Amino acid sequence: MASEEPLFDPLLKKKKKKKVVAFSEDPLGADADPTTPAPPFEDDDAPTTVHEQMKKSALENGEDVAKENGDEDLQAMFGDLKKKKKKKEIPMDLGEEGSGASTPAEGIATPDLDFSDLKKKKKKKEIPLDLGEDSSSSTPVAKEVEDGAAAPAEDLDFSDLKKKKKSTKKKAQLDLEAFERELGEATGVGTDGAHLDQLDDTELGDDVFAHDGEGGAAQAGAEPWLGSDRDYTYQELLHRFYNQLHAQNPSLFSSAGKRYTLAPPSIHREGNKKTIFANIADISKRMHRPLEHVIQFMLAEMGTTGSVDGSLRLVIKGRFQQKQVENVLRRYIVEYVTCKTCKSPDTLLQKENRIFFVLCESCGSRRSVQSIKTGFQAQVGRRKRTAA
Amino acid sequence: MNVDNLQQFDPLQDDLLGETDEVGSQKEHIHIRIQQRNGRKTLTTLQGLGKEYDLKKILKAFKKEFACNGNIVDDAELGQVIQLQGDQRQKIQNFLVEAGVDKKTINVHGF
Numbered sequence: 271m272a273s274e275e276p277l278f279d280p281l282l283k284k285k286k287k288k289k290v291v292a293f294s295e296d297p298l299g300a301d302a303d304p305t306t307p308a309p310p311f312e313d314d315d316a317p318t319t320v321h322e323q324m325k326k327s328a329l330e331n332g333e334d335v336a337k338e339n340g341d342e343d344l345q346a347m348f349g350d351l352k353k354k355k356k357k358k359e360i361p362m363d364l365g366e367e368g369s370g371a372s373t374p375a376e377g378i379a380t381p382d383l384d385f386s387d388l389k390k391k392k393k394k395k396e397i398p399l400d401l402g403e404d405s406s407s408s409t410p411v412a413k414e415v416e417d418g419a420a421a422p423a424e425d426l427d428f429s430d431l432k433k434k435k436k437s438t439k440k441k442a443q444l445d446l447e448a449f450e451r452e453l454g455e456a457t458g459v460g461t462d463g464a465h466l467d468q469l470d471d472t473e474l475g476d477d478v479f480a481h482d483g484e485g486g487a488a489q490a491g492a493e494p495w496l497g498s499d500r501d502y503t504y505q506e507l508l509h510r511f512y513n514q515l516h517a518q519n520p521s522l523f524s525s526a527g528k529r530y531t532l533a534p535p536s537i538h539r540e541g542n543k544k545t546i547f548a549n550i551a552d553i554s555k556r557m558h559r560p561l562e563h564v565i566q567f568m569l570a571e572m573g574t575t576g577s578v579d580g581s582l583r584l585v586i587k588g589r590f591q592q593k594q595v596e597n598v599l600r601r602y603i604v605e606y607v608t609c610k611t612c613k614s615p616d617t618l619l620q621k622e623n624r625i626f627f628v629l630c631e632s633c634g635s636r637r638s639v640q641s642i643k644t645g646f647q648a649q650v651g652r653r654k655r656t657a658a
Numbered sequence: 659m660n661v662d663n664l665q666q667f668d669p670l671q672d673d674l675l676g677e678t679d680e681v682g683s684q685k686e687h688i689h690i691r692i693q694q695r696n697g698r699k700t701l702t703t704l705q706g707l708g709k710e711y712d713l714k715k716i717l718k719a720f721k722k723e724f725a726c727n728g729n730i731v732d733d734a735e736l737g738q739v740i741q742l743q744g745d746q747r748q749k750i751q752n753f754l755v756e757a758g759v760d761k762k763t764i765n766v767h768g769f
Contacts, residue, residue, distance in 0.1 A: 647693070
């Protein structure tokens with residue numbers, strides 16, 4: 271893919287850009303699924319890591335796309351910080367418009383609307399990426415021209431920072447195209463489109479640094495409204511990292527969502543006091559966990575007893591609804607299936623002298639997990655029977 | 659103070675709070691569980707509250723606050739366990755958190 275690129279004309283380029291943007295929309299859709307409390311359940315409810323938070327926020331963005339259109343009005347209403355952010359966004363839209371894809375760009379831009387302080391700061395920091403954007407934010411054409419003017423100057427820096435991949439390709443391409451790309455890069459997030467097609471394994475690291483470089487260079491140049499000369503906090507940089515990580519690897523969004531889905535537990539009532547969990551064998555198989563382990567956990571957690579019948583269904587004593595069983599199952603997945611380090615469900619459960627370990631197959635981390643304890647069981651029912 | 663009370667634990671013992679109970683385990687977790695009884699009735703049990711708390715007083719507070727009955731059960735392995743009528747899990751958790759117990763050490767079980 272990368273080798274072909276220089277040979278093709280700008281048209282193809284544009285197509286690619288569009289496609290990539292569509293990609294970044296995709297994750298929104300993929301993420302939208304998990305939010306619905308519907309049967310296909312996944313277990314990352316609580317956004318514990320920044321990674322998750324990003325996902326969450328990305329979700330919100332998707333909903334707010336429409337709002338973004340009223341951009342200008344909002345801008346007037348918001349405080350300084352917001353305005354700065356807005357300024358940064360607008361050029362992005364323009365850049366995309368220039369290449370013929372406008373709506374997705376808005377989708378990307380929306381994050382800023384409902385982000386918390388940290389995000390704001392982050393955005394502020396990113397602003398240096400777009401040179402001289404603050405002066406005019408309304409006329410697209412003028413913007414493009416400005417960007418174009420700014421681009422050649424930046425070009426030098428880029429070729430150094432981005433190393434071979436970037437620069438070689440650039441050289442091979444037409445001036446116009448390079449120009450266009452610079453346009454995209456000058457606007458920060460617009461970069462993803464351009465970069466995605468060159469995504470290699472090492473690309474990520476290079477890119478992040480390249481961005482930093484840009485930021486630094488641009489800041490050194492102008493942007494008086496950037497103002498604050500403080501150091502970036504760790505949080506800001508972390509958010510920035512994840513923003514860019516996701517901007518450039520939209521697949522990260524979708525893949526996680528897909529993998530976590532399991533068939534919903536099918537729950538039936540047997541008689542008045544017993545519940546049947548019919549597809550527990552199937553579920554435990556999909557989680558790659560021994561059936562006994564799952565059953566043990568579920569019974570301990572629900573504080574009842576149960577047994578497995580002939581067709582590998584679990585008969586639980588007591589009345590339980592599907593939702594309740596699902597909750598317990600969710601907890602099982604969090605505790606014994608997902609890797610705490612990378613959230614991947616590709617894990618193995620190992621037992622070594624009475625202690626269970628979860629070995630992650632995707633990141634290789636190994637971690638001991640709690641043994642299943644029933645804990646205190648209160649005396650329920652008639653005492654006579656148990657005493658005997 | 660009666661004689662029973664004195665026998666419960668040796669004040670001179672180092673392991674007063676049961677922190678070194680299990681090798682490798684951090685501080686004991688507090689477990690809140692629920693059990694189904696007959697019909698719609700349930701039972702909530704609170705296990706693992708440290709010895710630094712006076713269970714009797716806590717039970718009294720629970721009963722008053724949650725408007726339910728309850729009692730303290732002596733378990734052979736798990737020590738004293740508070741039992742309450744009905745599903746009081748969330749309430750117990752809130753109560754303990756407000757009283758300054760670290761939320762991370764509280765384990766709410768059940769469906």
